[in-house]
Structure formats: C-alpha cells, structure tokens
Amino acid sequence: METPATRTRISLNPLRPLLRNPVALKELRGRMRGPRAFVVLTCYLIVVGGFTTLLYIAGTAATYNTTGEVDGGTLGRVLFGSVVAIELFLVTFITPAFTAGSISGEHESQTYDLLRTTLLPERQLVFGKLFSALAYVFLLLLAAIPLQSIAFLFGGVDVEEIVISLLVLLATAIFLGNIGVYYSAMTHRTLRANIMTYVTILAVILVTTAGAVIALAIVEGLDPSTSSSGSEWVLLVARGIFVCLNPLTTLLSTQQYLVNQQTLFTFKYTFTDGTTTTLPSPWIAFTIFYLLLSVVVFFATTRHLKRIEG
Amino acid sequence: MSIDNPETMETPTGEALAEAPILTEVLPELPTVMDEQDLIIETRNLSKRYGRLQAISNLNLQVPRGAIYGFVGPNGAGKTSTMRILTTLMKPSGGEAYINGYSVVTAPREVRRSIGYMPDFFGVYEDMKVWEYLDFFAACYEIPEAQRPGLINDLLELVDLAHRRDDMVDKLSRGMKQRLCLARTLAHDPQVLILDEPASGLDPRARIEIRELLIELAKMGKTIFFSSHILADVNEICTHIGIIEAGQMVAQGPIKAMRQQLMPHRVLVITLLGRLDEAKEALLHVEGILGIVDLPPEDGKIRIKVEFTGEDLRMSEMLQALTSKGIPVVNFAEESSDLEAVFMKATKGIVS
Numbered sequence: 001m002e003t004p005a006t007r008t009r010i011s012l013n014p015l016r017p018l019l020r021n022p023v024a025l026k027e028l029r030g031r032m033r034g035p036r037a038f039v040v041l042t043c044y045l046i047v048v049g050g051f052t053t054l055l056y057i058a059g060t061a062a063t064y065n066t067t068g069e070v071d072g073g074t075l076g077r078v079l080f081g082s083v084v085a086i087e088l089f090l091v092t093f094i095t096p097a098f099t100a101g102s103i104s105g106e107h108e109s110q111t112y113d114l115l116r117t118t119l120l121p122e123r124q125l126v127f128g129k130l131f132s133a134l135a136y137v138f139l140l141l142l143a144a145i146p147l148q149s150i151a152f153l154f155g156g157v158d159v160e161e162i163v164i165s166l167l168v169l170l171a172t173a174i175f176l177g178n179i180g181v182y183y184s185a186m187t188h189r190t191l192r193a194n195i196m197t198y199v200t201i202l203a204v205i206l207v208t209t210a211g212a213v214i215a216l217a218i219v220e221g222l223d224p225s226t227s228s229s230g231s232e233w234v235l236l237v238a239r240g241i242f243v244c245l246n247p248l249t250t251l252l253s254t255q256q257y258l259v260n261q262q263t264l265f266t267f268k269y270t271f272t273d274g275t276t277t278t279l280p281s282p283w284i285a286f287t288i289f290y291l292l293l294s295v296v297v298f299f300a301t302t303r304h305l306k307r308i309e310g
Numbered sequence: 311m312s313i314d315n316p317e318t319m320e321t322p323t324g325e326a327l328a329e330a331p332i333l334t335e336v337l338p339e340l341p342t343v344m345d346e347q348d349l350i351i352e353t354r355n356l357s358k359r360y361g362r363l364q365a366i367s368n369l370n371l372q373v374p375r376g377a378i379y380g381f382v383g384p385n386g387a388g389k390t391s392t393m394r395i396l397t398t399l400m401k402p403s404g405g406e407a408y409i410n411g412y413s414v415v416t417a418p419r420e421v422r423r424s425i426g427y428m429p430d431f432f433g434v435y436e437d438m439k440v441w442e443y444l445d446f447f448a449a450c451y452e453i454p455e456a457q458r459p460g461l462i463n464d465l466l467e468l469v470d471l472a473h474r475r476d477d478m479v480d481k482l483s484r485g486m487k488q489r490l491c492l493a494r495t496l497a498h499d500p501q502v503l504i505l506d507e508p509a510s511g512l513d514p515r516a517r518i519e520i521r522e523l524l525i526e527l528a529k530m531g532k533t534i535f536f537s538s539h540i541l542a543d544v545n546e547i548c549t550h551i552g553i554i555e556a557g558q559m560v561a562q563g564p565i566k567a568m569r570q571q572l573m574p575h576r577v578l579v580i581t582l583l584g585r586l587d588e589a590k591e592a593l594l595h596v597e598g599i600l601g602i603v604d605l606p607p608e609d610g611k612i613r614i615k616v617e618f619t620g621e622d623l624r625m626s627e628m629l630q631a632l633t634s635k636g637i638p639v640v641n642f643a644e645e646s647s648d649l650e651a652v653f654m655k656a657t658k659g660i661v662s
C-alpha cells in the first residue's frame with residue numbers, strides 16, 4: 001500500500017542509514033519544510049556572492065595600479081581567501097544559532113519529558129540534533145563552492161586548497177555545533193544557551209588571536225645571539241598552539257606555507273641559529289584538535305543528559 | 311454519574327448526561343478479579359523535597375497489576391511530583407520506587423520500556439503531521455520501521471483520529487492533542503500507563519471520550535495509574551483509589567473498601583405518613599443502629615434519618631421491622647456515600 005510513510009522512505013533513501021536516527025529525521029523534515037531553509041540559503045549566498053563581487057572590483061583596481069596589468073594569481077588568492085573568510089564568519093554565527101536551541105527548545109515547548117521517557121538513547125538525541133544542524137551548515141558550505149572556484153579563473157589556487165578550507169570550515173562548524181548543543185543541554189532557556197555559546201566562542205577567538213599575535217611578535221623579536229634553541233622551541237610551540245586554535249590564523253599560515261614552501265602537509269621552520277625542523281601544517285593540527293575536542297564535548301553533553309534531575 | 315455532581319451540571323447541552331447511560335453499561339465489565347499482592351507500581355517510603363519544601367513524605371503507593379488506580383488529592387498535594395519520580399524524570403530524595411519490579415533509579419531504561427507517560431502539560435511539535443508525530447515516537451521506542459505504518463493506523467483508529475492523519479499536529483484541538491498524546495504513550499505497548507490529569511481542560515464530551523478510552527485500555531490488560539481532581543471520573547472508572555494530601559497518603563485501596571473504611575456510617579432516609587414514635591421504637595430493636603434524627607417534614611410527610619453500620623441485610627431488617635407493624639412507609643432509601651464525601655472527609659484541607 002502506498003502510504004505517505006513508505007513514500008517518504010523511498011524519496012530519502014540515499015540518506016537512509018543516518019535517518020535511522022528519529023531525531024535527525026524529524027529535525028531535517030521540520031527544517032526543510034516551509035520557506036525558512038530556502039530563505040536562509042538564499043541570504044547566505046547573497047551575502048557571500050555580494051562580498052565576492054565587491055572584492056573582485058576592488059581587487060582588479062588594486063592590482064592594475066601597482067603592476068600595470070592584472071596579477072591573476074594574487075587576485076585569485078585574495079578572492080579565494082576572502083570568500084573563505086566570509087564563510088568562516090557566517091559559519092561562526094550560524095552554527096550556534098542552529099544548535100543552541102536544540103535541547104533547551106524541547107524544554108520550552110514542553111516536549112522534552114515526552115522524549116525523555118522514551119527509549120531514545122541520549123547519544124542519539126544529541127547526535128540527531130547535531131547532525132541535522134550540521135547537515136544544513138554543510139549544505140551552505142557546499143553551495144558556496146562555486147564562488148570559491150571563481151578563483152580558478154585567475155589561477156593561483158589549487159583544488160587542494162579548496163578541500164583544506166572546507167575541512168577547516170567543517171571542523172569549525174562541528175566544534176561550534178557541539179558547543180551550542182552542550183550549552184543547550186545545560187540550561188532550559190534557549191536565550192541563555194545562545195548567550196553562553198556566543199560568549200564562549202568570542203572568548204576562544206579573542207584569546208587565540210591575541211595569543212598568536214603576541215607569540216609571533218616575540219618570535220620575530222628574538223635576538224639570535226642571546227636565544228637558546230630550547231627557548232625558541234618553547235616559543236615556536238606556544239605560537240603554534242595559538243595559531244592552530246584559531247581557524248583564521250590556521251588558514252592564513254597554511255596558505256603562507258603553501259605559497260612559500262609549496263608543501264601541503266608539512267612546513268620547514270628555520271631557527272635563528274640556522275638549523276631547520278619539519279612540522280605538520282597548521283590545518284592538520286587544527287582539524288585533529290577540534291575534532292577530538294568535539295568528541296569530548298559530545299560525551300560531556302550526553303553524560304549531562306543521562307543524569308536524572310535531582 | 312451522579313446528577314448532583316457540579317462537573318456534569320455545567321454541561322450546556324446536556325451531552326454528558328446523555329452519554330452517561332452508555333458508560334454505566336460499560337462499567338460492570340471492568341476488571342474486578344485481580345491479585346492485590348501482585349504490585350506493578352510500588353513505592354516504599356518515597357520522599358521528595360524541593361529545598362525546604364517537603365513535597366512527598368514516606369509515600370507507600372501500591373498499584374496492583376490490572377488496576378485502574380485513581381490518584382486523588384488537592385492542588386499541590388504531590389501527585390505530579392510522584393509521577394515524575396515514577397517516570398524516571400526526577401530523582402527521589404529518599405525511599406524506593408519500583409515499576410514492574412524495576413527500580414526507577416537504577417533501571418530507568420526497563421522502567422521506560424514498561425510505562426507510557428502523559429504529563430499534565432505537554433507540547434506538540436509545530437512542524438509535524440499527525441502520522442509523523444506517531445512515527446517519530448514509535449521510532450524513539452525502537453519500533454522497526456516496517457511495523458510503524460500499521461501501528462500508526464491502529465493507534466489513530468483507537469483514539470479516533472484516523473481522519474486527521476495528515477493534519478499538522480499543532481492545529482489539532484486540545485482534546486485531540488490529548489488523545490494523540492495518549493496514542494503516543496501506547497506506541498510500545500507498555501504495561502502501565504501513567505497519566506497526569508488526563509481529563510484536565512477538556513469539555514464534558516472530550517472528558518467522557520477519554521474516560522471510555524481508559525476503560526477500553528484497561529480491558530486490553532493495561533494497568534492505568536492516573537491523577538485527577540475530578541472525583542466523578544475516579545468514582546466511575548476506578549478499581550482502586552489513593553488519596554494524597556500534603557505529600558502523604560491519607561488512604562488507599564480498592565474503591566469499595568475505601569468507601570467502607572472512610573464512611574463506616576451509612577445513612578438511611580425514611581419517609582412516613584405517620585406513627586413516628588412507633589417507628590422509632592421498632593427501629594431501635596434492629597442491631598447496628600447508631601442514631602435516629604428527625605428531619606424537617608416535606609409536603610407534610612415525616613422524615614427521619616437513620617445512621618447505622620453494617621451490611622445491606624440491616625436495611626432489609628429495618629424495613630421488615632417497620633412494615634411488620636404496619637407503619638406507613640412511603641420512601642426508604644440510602645443516602646449515597648459518594649466519593650466526594652470520602653474525599654472531603656479524608657483531606658482536611660491542609661493544602662489550599
């Protein structure tokens with residue numbers, strides 16, 4: 001018999017294994033129903049596209065002035081970097097908005113108790129909420145790939161860079177999504193969950209940026225005659241940590257190593273005494289670190305939800 | 311259904327009264343034989359405090375398997391708190407609670423498998439159709455996908471919502487949402503239903519529909535534990551009742567025993583055409599009479615109130631004593647000791 005249930009199952013077949021999760025299925029269904037999903041996607045593409053156009057106009061003007069003809073490679077790289085930066089900015093603000101209400105919203109709509117007394121494991125609840133929000137963020141990122149690819153027209157950007165930028169953006173979204181769901185589980189108020197999520201994110205951005213800048217300044221100001229290679233190592237690692245904690249500095253320095261040293265996975269660092277060492281590229285450290293941290297936050301959220309209220 | 315019940319008096323169309331006979335026909339089929347020792351819900355010295363407020367103290371709840379148990383008490387008595395503990399939503403501050411033999415604290419998953427819970431206030435998802443709503447919860451209860459369409463149809467049929475299958479959930483009326491929520495609690499075929507004021511906020515017709523549904527579910531073998539402050543509901547459909555007041559169980563047991571325990575005095579009103587003193591004299595020889603009071607006459611007829619204890623046999627003896635002397639009795643009826651009286655007697659109004 002052709003019931004609505006069987007029809008839906010067939011049309012969603014490619015996603016089927018993930019849609020075993022009832023929460024993911026319900027959330028995606030709700031998110032994609034009605035005009036909202038379409039409106040958000042359109043606005044997102046207008047913002048990213050608009051900025052790209054502006055940068056293109058400004059970029060061509062700037063490169064004409066200095067060299068007399070358009071420097072395609074530089075323009076391409078600037079355009080690419082800018083699109084990624086805008087995407088990063090939007091992901092940073094959109095992901096928490098999609099996740100900070102995920103669990104607290106169930107309390108506010110008085111549906112949490114119903115859900116809680118079912119057999120649904122807490123980890124499935126958290127995963128379903130997270131997956132449905134991230135699937136949409138991922139859709140936004142994919143939708144902007146054509147804009148990133150405009151840079152190909154000018155050269156100077158490789159496919160690998162697009163893949164790496166997507167990985168970094170995705171790791172950022174996964175981490176921010178986990179933070180959003182975590183705070184949403186900790187409170188029954190969506191507004192409070194939103195505030196706590198954004199404050200946390202802002203703190204991470206400020207601390208890592210400030211840390212990277214300070215560490216960088218110290219490294220550059222090192223006097224070769226007085227510094228030991230030991231203290232330089234400490235500073236290098238400290239700077240590396242701050243750089244790799246921030247998606248923007250991660251992307252910038254990854255690109256820098258790529259342009260200067262033509263290496264994707266590693267980079268060479270030359271100490272002031274002339275010795276060199278090879279280190280993994282920042283994007284690797286960034287992605288691994290935030291994915292691991294996401295797993296930790298995920299389990300913290302699950303653990304909190306497992307608790308029976310006192 | 312008693313006519314003097316204010317709950318049914320307010321019905322503007324008289325629907326409730328019209329429906330009543332159907333209900334009373336159903337009533338005798340309620341499960342009556344059950345093992346009072348086979349407890350499906352049991353608490354031992356259960357207590358719960360919120361800060362300094364002792365919401366439940368040393369509650370010993372005993373619900374036999376197959377019972378329809380009415381949990382009655384005034385506002386703030388601790389009914390919802392008890393149910394939230396039983397449904398694993400809240401930890402008790404002390405004591406133990408078991409459902410189907412599983413501790414609500416140490417085996418919450420088994421408890422959840424055994425129960426279907428309907429809270430006093432609940433929301434529905436905004437962007438869902440009726441069948442999607444049931445499909446979602448069936449999935450949460452780990453019902454295999456292939457079985458769900460059939461199950462959903464059965465559940466909708468049971469709660470009489472089959473025609474609203476493709477409507478949005480949030481557009482349903484309150485009574486329909488209540489029925490939908492009840493259908494949801496049945497998705498995993500639980501043995502116990504824990505329903506917090508299932509009839510609150512419903513009009514008389516919807517209330518009767520819920521009541522009929524509960525009776526039907528009881529016939530399907532489910533134990534029903536529900537709270538209410540509508541005494542008529544409790545009176546009509548319960549096999550057992552527990553009265554809670556200020557967090558303490560005032561009385562509980564099979565409804566018949568409760569009536570006897572709390573209302574040991576039975577009251578008889580006799581209307582005579584005359585020979586009052588002779589009648590009193592005759593009645594005093596019957597065993598178990600506690601007192602005879604003169605009532606104001608009605609239409610010139612003499613009325614007396616007789617308080618007595620014991621079985622129905624006493625009444626027959628009294629009637630015989632009167633008629634054997636040829637005393638002109640025109641009316642001889644027991645004043646019903648309805649649950650309202652039991653309730654008012656049991657709860658002293660500690661909680662306002």
Ligand SMILES: Nc1ncnc2c1ncn2[C@@H]1O[C@H](COP(=O)(O)OP(=O)(O)OP(=O)(O)O)[C@@H](O)[C@H]1O
Pocket residue numbers: 360363365383384385386387388389390391392430539
């Ligand atoms: N989360 C809470 N925090 C503090 N006090 C609470 C909380 N929940 C309930 N109480 C208090 O505990 C007592 C019992 O409340 P409960 O809701 O269990 O009563 P109830 O019998 O369900 O009442 P009603 O018939 O009004 O629904 C009340 O005094 C109430 O104010």
Ligand SMILES: [Mg+2]
Pocket residue numbers: 389390391430506
């Ligand atoms: Mg209550």
